[in-house]
Amino acid sequence: MxxxxxxxxxxxxxxxxxxxxxxxxxxxxxxxxxxxCQEKTAAITREQAMKxxxxxxxxxxxxxxxxxxxxxAETDYDDMIQVIVADEQIAPVPLRIPxxxxxxxxxxxxxxxxxxxxxxxxxxxGKLSRARLLLGEGPIHTSLLHLQPGGSVPEHTHKGYExxxxxxxxxxxxxxxxxxxxxxxxxxxxxxTPVSEQGCLCYTVVSDALHFTQGIxxxxxxxxxxxx
Amino acid sequence: xxxxxxxxxxxxxGIKPIAMPAxxxxxxxxxxxxxxxxxxxxxxFTSLFKFFAPxxxxxxxxxxxxxxxxxxxxxxxxxxxxxxxxxFNIDKGAxxxxxxxIMRNVSFDMLRKVQANKEDNLSDDIWPxxxxxxxxxxxxxxxxxxxxxxxxxxxxPQNQQMVVKGFYFLEMSQEQLARQLDLPLGTIKSRxxxxxxxxxxxxxxxxxxxxx
Numbered sequence: 001m002x003x004x005x006x007x008x009x010x011x012x013x014x015x016x017x018x019x020x021x022x023x024x025x026x027x028x029x030x031x032x033x034x035x036x037c038q039e040k041t042a043a044i045t046r047e048q049a050m051k052x053x054x055x056x057x058x059x060x061x062x063x064x065x066x067x068x069x070x071x072x073a074e075t076d077y078d079d080m081i082q083v084i085v086a087d088e089q090i091a092p093v094p095l096r097i098p099x100x101x102x103x104x105x106x107x108x109x110x111x112x113x114x115x116x117x118x119x120x121x122x123x124x125x126g127k128l129s130r131a132r133l134l135l136g137e138g139p140i141h142t143s144l145l146h147l148q149p150g151g152s153v154p155e156h157t158h159k160g161y162e163x164x165x166x167x168x169x170x171x172x173x174x175x176x177x178x179x180x181x182x183x184x185x186x187x188x189x190x191x192x193t194p195v196s197e198q199g200c201l202c203y204t205v206v207s208d209a210l211h212f213t214q215g216i217x218x219x220x221x222x223x224x225x226x227x228x
Numbered sequence: 229x230x231x232x233x234x235x236x237x238x239x240x241x242g243i244k245p246i247a248m249p250a251x252x253x254x255x256x257x258x259x260x261x262x263x264x265x266x267x268x269x270x271x272x273f274t275s276l277f278k279f280f281a282p283x284x285x286x287x288x289x290x291x292x293x294x295x296x297x298x299x300x301x302x303x304x305x306x307x308x309x310x311x312x313x314x315x316f317n318i319d320k321g322a323x324x325x326x327x328x329x330i331m332r333n334v335s336f337d338m339l340r341k342v343q344a345n346k347e348d349n350l351s352d353d354i355w356p357x358x359x360x361x362x363x364x365x366x367x368x369x370x371x372x373x374x375x376x377x378x379x380x381x382x383x384x385p386q387n388q389q390m391v392v393k394g395f396y397f398l399e400m401s402q403e404q405l406a407r408q409l410d411l412p413l414g415t416i417k418s419r420x421x422x423x424x425x426x427x428x429x430x431x432x433x434x435x436x437x438x439x440x
Binding site: 025028045047049075085087088089090091096112135227 | 268277280281288312329339340343350351355356378397
């Protein structure tokens, strides 16, 4: 069962379209897998719609706009309406083609939310593989991270945040074990050492370089570069 | 949702109506969307546009600080309402929520264009608008893409088109359609039968396994 969910504030920002694409996609994937958050998000969306477009909003419109500006708007509207209705085409029902990737002989179907993103090449280091999802968000790096059975990530912490969303397989760290759909948002207060017995595929969003906290790994820059 | 009261009461009390958006409840808004989906009803669209325009602009103005972009959000949102009215699922919530989510998606894609310089229009994948059951819908979607169902549909007589669109796209029952179009149930059934046999002819015989 999924035990790790995005916080309500994140769900709200998601429903309002206020988050970056990387985080929006993560929450979309989680919501798609988690009936609980699906229901919450639907309720939040309804609430936001009412707040923005409902009765309260309407009276605000009447109070804030004078007659003149309304009439001005009316004529602008007519032009816009003419342009829109001149288009006789109706949009086809969108066809969703699942995108599959194969890694070390295992096939994975990517979630719809990231199916059309540009995916870089996988780079490998030991049992770790990483491919970038090219979202163009500067220092915020989004990747697919794969651990082969028995693989692990050395103990580390972050200056910014690290979001890990388990897509397939399992892993565990000091806090417990995780199943597909689990949504983990960690920041500088956390350190952890994820280990996967059977292998796993994760969607990760990392906002800043990682810091390895122990011994020789402090010097392991290649791994830091790979995971960030 | 009871939204009508305010504006209407004022009129009844004899206060001169000023140029302000008419106020509609969800039932009326739904009727507009269905009329657009079934009949490309421009009058219904105009009413819908005038109802939502000031609201969309007000919300958009909190995110975009130039009026050009605010107008772009308005135009793009309402253009999608016009082109995707047949994808609106009447059982899955209010028109207000539907339009809100379209505006949210349009704003998201526009902000991404401005901030990340990407025109990848991800919103449709992050918040799929056409949410329907997998199964029949999937097969139908397949038909659409492969066989240009839409083109064939456009060639049907107007009265048959309306019934097919309502039945398949809006997933309305034949009874709902009869009520909506104010026609006897028998008429709906025979129009649907006629339309389907014509469509079958046009689409060819190789679809049999999908329609069984």
